[in-house]
Amino acid sequence: MKKFAIIVAGGSGQRMEASIPKQFLLLDNIPILFHTIQAFVALGDIQIILVLPTSQKDYWVELCNKYQFYPSIIICDGGKERFYSVKNGLNLINEPGLVAIHDGVRPLITTTILQQSFQDAAQYGSSVMAIPLKDSIRQVTSNGSSLAVDRTNFRLIQTPQTFVIDEIKSAYDIDFLNFTDDASVMEHSGYPIHLTEGSFQNIKITTKEDLVFAEAIINVNKTISSKSGQ
């Protein structure tokens, strides 16, 4: 089946206490978003759509020129919520196939994970990356108190989330509700969700600590690959 990707890059630098949007902060000397795109490009045989806020498009072109980074991707305008950004991306796809929707600020995504996601989506109809919780978890109640819940009954959800194109397009053919990811949109339309085991490395870069973590993981991976003679 034909493969598509929608990479959603709509963040600001607010939680990072940075003046530039977090997807453009440098990680291993290149913008975070470049890492993300490179993983998809490396997969090969895929049409990549990058959804960017309109206000960031000039900066994007500037960065591409600065780093001589010219991937073969389609740039698409973002919306005021993530939901509308994804919807804009989906509107550009008019062929059957599978689409992996991915957060621009998950730069540690690997080609192996992407392959698994497309493979599971082909087999099960969808693939949503999920990892178990390492910490205990509590549910906050409406009166301000909280209750222990069994963490083994929960999964932390990541991206990519990969779907059959006509199904995700039909799921997105609704008005915005308070969705935090694409699996929720699919579920709202009654589609079943298949969870694929994700990787603890595939973090979303939201805080300064996340950036430190990502930098460290990249360095460790470099050491491993240089030790193995690559």
Next chain:
Amino acid sequence: MKKFAIIVAGGSGQRMEASIPKQFLLLDNIPILFHTIQAFVALGDIQIILVLPTSQKDYWVELCNKYQFYPSIIICDGGKERFYSVKNGLNLINEPGLVAIHDGVRPLITTTILQQSFQDAAQYGSSVMAIPLKDSIRQVTSNGSSLAVDRTNFRLIQTPQTFVIDEIKSAYDIDFLNFTDDASVMEHSGYPIHLTEGSFQNIKITTKEDLVFAEAIINVNKTISSKSGQ
């Protein structure tokens, strides 16, 4: 109020693919557990109880000699579940006060967090460190499928978890159920739980990635403190 700490160090090296228990792996050139203990020692005016598996006590002494690390702490035998380890520690405390129970493999705990925990426990009766979730979350259902739940209604739970001594001792005066932390034991006995805002840095070292993260955070903190002239 008099301050006590129970540091629970019962892990094996299994998930780390390491041959020595994870609390003894090196972080910034000293065993993980030494960092944890140092943060409590730095707080001052506190009685520290370290709960160790009986089988690891000889190795502990060996490590202390090797690194010339001789903190003023009481060593206590661990039990076959974390529940029994904490209970053994509590049995050594026979005075009123507050006790902070902490995972030995959370070495990035800071004196500031510990102070906040004791302060909140004195004011609210308990203090359980909690952080918001950055990822979406799904609940796995009994038929193997899963459902989106609102992540803003949940908190990831860390340690320290600090309690009034006679209350936590009475809560622990029961048979073992499937508790994953001390807040759950308290809650089972009807005590209310006060959540204190924790730190994203205060991670539990469970996987190899966690160790990489901890090492990176320590290096960043060193850079910050050397830049500020300390």
